Structures are given as structure tokens and as C-alpha cells.
Amino acid sequence: MPTPAHAAAPGSPTRAGGRESFQKARRRASLQALLLALPLIVFLLSTFIAPIALLLARSVQNREVPDSMPALTRALDAWNARGVPDEQTFALLASGLRQAQQSGQLGTVARRMNFAQPEFRSLLMRTARGLPTDAPPAWKPALIELDERWNSPEIWRLLKRAATSPTPDYVLAAVDAQVTPAGSIASVPENASVYRPAFVRTISISATVTLLCLLLGYPVAWLLANLPAKSSNRLMLFVIVPFWTSLLVRTTAWYVLLQPGGVINSVLSGLGLVSHPLPLVFNRTGVLIGMTHILLPYMILAIYSVMKSVSPVYMRAAQSLGAHPFTAFYRIYVPPTLPGVGAGCFLVFVLALGYYITPALLGGAGDEMISQLIAIQTNTQLNWGLAGALSAYLVIFTAVFYFLFNRIVGIDRLRFG
Structure with missing residues (x-):
């Protein structure tokens, strides 16, 4: 049967133009729907998604020590965690404690370190108050004489872990686990499991x-x-x-x-x-x-x-x-x-x-x-x-x-x- 004169053949410019017009109309409708929903999307992102994302990001962030004592952080990052650090690291510790005390960040650092070991806050505060005005010939014996705990390798290993960001410490602590001095992951004692x-x-x-x-x-x-x-x-x-x-x-x-x-x-x-x-x-x-x-x-x-x-x-x-x-x-x-x-x-x-x-x-x-x-x-x-x-x-x-x-x-x- 002959094709009507007004019917468009498949692939003809008329049919192609119709498809293009239909697609443009669909895109226009989708854009209008997106614009109508945009205020709700912005509201959800700013008041719901973003706060939750920031809170979850806190679980691996560890910025207190690196932000307050950047020089000491770099020295601890290069330290091999064996024994007690060298004289230069002790000098950087004294300088970092003095700067943190002057900037008002020492309380933040002490609170962070107290999460790792309850006695750490008293150690940092006592050391910061007892720092001599004039630099001694050697900071290592001076700080150890000020507080014997600075001669403990475990104290320095905890300080090194606190200076590392991102950190798995919070993620492990949330399931009653911790990193041992040997570097392995172990559960906390049963009586301390919370x-x-x-x-x-x-x-x-x-x-x-x-x-x-x-x-x-x-x-x-x-x-x-x-x-x-x-x-x-x-x-x-x-x-x-x-x-x-x-x-x-x-x-x-x-x-x-x-x-x-x-x-x-x-x-x-x-x-x-x-x-x-x-x-x-x-x-x-x-x-x-x-x-x-x-x-x-x-x-x-x-x-x-x-x-x-x-x-x-x-x-x-x-x-x-x-x-x-x-x-x-x-x-x-x-x-x-x-x-x-x-x-x-x-x-x-x-x-x-x-x-x-x-x-x-x-x-x-x-x-x-x-x-x-x-x-x-x-x-x-x-x-x-x-x-x-x-x-x-x-x-x-x-x-x-x-x-x-x-x-x-x-x-x-x-x-x-």
C-alpha cells in the first residue's frame, strides 16, 4: 500500500527532529525538577549529611599534637620508636611545650594525651611549668631530671602515636582494642572492656x-x-x-x-x-x-x-x-x-x-x-x-x-x- 504523503519515513529529518525535541523537553523537565528540589538538597547537605560526615571523619583525625607542635611531630615521625629519642627531640619537646603554653593550646594537647594514658596531662603540665627560662646545656638530662617519666620509652611511643594522623586508635578503642608496643592489635583486658x-x-x-x-x-x-x-x-x-x-x-x-x-x-x-x-x-x-x-x-x-x-x-x-x-x-x-x-x-x-x-x-x-x-x-x-x-x-x-x-x-x- 502506498505511503501517505504526510507520513515521515524512518530516519527522515522530520522524525529525527521529533526525537530531538522530545529529548530536549525531557531534559528541560528534569532541570526544572532539580531546581525545585535544590533548596531541599542544600538543606539536607548542610544540616544533616555534612555534620554526620564531619563527625565520622573525626574518628580517624588526630590533629591536636601535629597542629600545636609541628616540629616535634616531624621529629617523632622519623624516630624508630626504640629506646628514648635523642637530644634534638628533647629540645623540640621543650620548645613545643613552651609554644603550646603561650598559644593556649597546651590544654588541648594534654587532654588528647590523657586519652592515651591518664597521667599524661599532669606530666605535660608539670613539665611546661618547670621549663627553665634559659636553655640548659642539654635538654635531655634536664627534662629527665624534671620528671623521670621522660626516660620511659612507653611515654615517647604514646606521644609518637598521638602525633600521627590519620590514626586507627579511636576506631580500635571503640571496639575495646588497642595497638600494643610491638605494633600488633590486641583486645583490652576483659574487666576494662566497655x-x-x-x-x-x-x-x-x-x-x-x-x-x-x-x-x-x-x-x-x-x-x-x-x-x-x-x-x-x-x-x-x-x-x-x-x-x-x-x-x-x-x-x-x-x-x-x-x-x-x-x-x-x-x-x-x-x-x-x-x-x-x-x-x-x-x-x-x-x-x-x-x-x-x-x-x-x-x-x-x-x-x-x-x-x-x-x-x-x-x-x-x-x-x-x-x-x-x-x-x-x-x-x-x-x-x-x-x-x-x-x-x-x-x-x-x-x-x-x-x-x-x-x-x-x-x-x-x-x-x-x-x-x-x-x-x-x-x-x-x-x-x-x-x-x-x-x-x-x-x-x-x-x-x-x-x-x-x-x-x-x-x-x-x-x-x-
Whole structure:
């Protein structure tokens, strides 16, 4: 059949021009979308991504000694770490201490060295105060006479490690490991291990809270999804209202309720159910109760959003065919709701990993989560390097959990509503 005169042949200039116009239109639309999203991208980069990246970079930075004593840093870098350094290195130490004291950086250097060995701060401060005004004939015997600890090779090896940047010290310390004088990596003594038990404790508490939220949230979500719309909306307010209340207020309320003279123990004692107040606060029980109450709405909403799409007709059909109600529920109703269960578990577990306020107020001495230790390092110890290393491990663990969860459950296929 003859081709119409107005139809463009394949490869003709008219069809090529049409494709080019279409591609230009797509590029223009993409550029417009990027420009609209640019303020949000800049906001996220400046207030979220950049601060996290800077904190994680602190885990390998070691700039206190190199910035305050650059000449001594170069000398220590060339030193072979055997015995005690030579006269020139001692002279550079004295010069560096004097310059750091005059510039106000000696406190920063002393705090950094105190992370390596608690007595190092007193050593540096005492040496800086005792430096003679006139240079002695030889600095090595003068400094050793000022403080015998300068004759210890271990002190100089620690100073050499502190003058090295980047450093693995913080990354190792965050998992209770250290570099031995021989240069190998070894774990700290069991009685000095702090951070590995904290990571295990954090995972254990987060998993327990996730399980409790699932056990309590699934029946509530089922009730909300199967009630008439009017009743369901009224009950939904009880799930949503906690989001309008401050986290600190809710945690403090549990502190009042759970204490030995609180409402719960008073009611139990009044009913004669207990003879002594139950230990419900400043322990693991208080932490689990408080975190479960706060994170439970996330689980309920995630499961409810999926349950609303499951038609009750399936259950009635299964029962009409002779299935027991429990069998129909387990084999017909539960499988379609698993995406919501997976989404809720993932959301609650990840949120629980970084919880701080609730464990700090309701937990005891043996219930510190890793977020509390990070706060101690940043607010009390001022050890930003170790805080960055702990944060890096927490981020890595969350990413690994996401990867495993995605492989096992397929989180990219989960429906969040």
C-alpha cells in the first residue's frame, strides 16, 4: 500500500527532529525538577549529611599534637620508636611545650594525651611549668631530671602515636582494642572492656523492644483495620496523640509511674498483690517499658496501613469452605500483612538503636546504650574522635542490618502506606 504523503519515513529529518525535541523537553523537565528540589538538597547537605560526615571523619583525625607542635611531630615521625629519642627531640619537646603554653593550646594537647594514658596531662603540665627560662646545656638530662617519666620509652611511643594522623586508635578503642608496643592489635583486658558489651546491649534492647512492639501492636492494628470507620477513627486518636506529646514528657511520666513510691507500686500495694515495691525503674525493665510505649505507634501505623488493604472477604471465604477461624487467620490473613510487619519491625529497630533520653532516665548503671556513651564522650570527656568512631560503627551496623533485612525480607518491596 502506498505511503501517505504526510507520513515521515524512518530516519527522515522530520522524525529525527521529533526525537530531538522530545529529548530536549525531557531534559528541560528534569532541570526544572532539580531546581525545585535544590533548596531541599542544600538543606539536607548542610544540616544533616555534612555534620554526620564531619563527625565520622573525626574518628580517624588526630590533629591536636601535629597542629600545636609541628616540629616535634616531624621529629617523632622519623624516630624508630626504640629506646628514648635523642637530644634534638628533647629540645623540640621543650620548645613545643613552651609554644603550646603561650598559644593556649597546651590544654588541648594534654587532654588528647590523657586519652592515651591518664597521667599524661599532669606530666605535660608539670613539665611546661618547670621549663627553665634559659636553655640548659642539654635538654635531655634536664627534662629527665624534671620528671623521670621522660626516660620511659612507653611515654615517647604514646606521644609518637598521638602525633600521627590519620590514626586507627579511636576506631580500635571503640571496639575495646588497642595497638600494643610491638605494633600488633590486641583486645583490652576483659574487666576494662566497655564498648563491645554496650553494642551487644544496644542490639539486645532494640530487638526486645521490637518484639514487644510487634506483640502489642499487631492486635491493635487488626482491631483498627476491622472496626467500622467511625469507631476506628476514634480509637486512632489514641495512637496518634502520643506524637503530639514531647518525648521527654512521656519519659518523665513513666519515671513518676514506675518509681518505688509511684502510682503503679502504690496500686499494687493497695490491692495486696505485693508486699514490697517492685523494682520497675533504673533497670532494664524501666527501659523496655518506656521505649516500647514510645515506639509502639510506629509499629501500629506501619501494620495498619497494610491491613486496610486486606479484604475481610478472604477470611469469610476460607471459613465458609470449612477452615477453622484460627487456621483461616494464620494462612489467609497473616501473609498479606507481612510487608507491614517487616516495615514496622525495621522502623522500630532502627529507631531503638539510637535512643538516648529514655535509657538515660529510666535505665540503671548496666543499661547504657551506645548513644549514651557517645553523648558522654562529646559532652563530658570532649573526646570527639572516640565519639566519631562509635557513631561510625553505629552507622555501619545500621547499614549492614538494612542490607541483610533487604536480602531476607525485601524491604524495597515493603509498603509503608
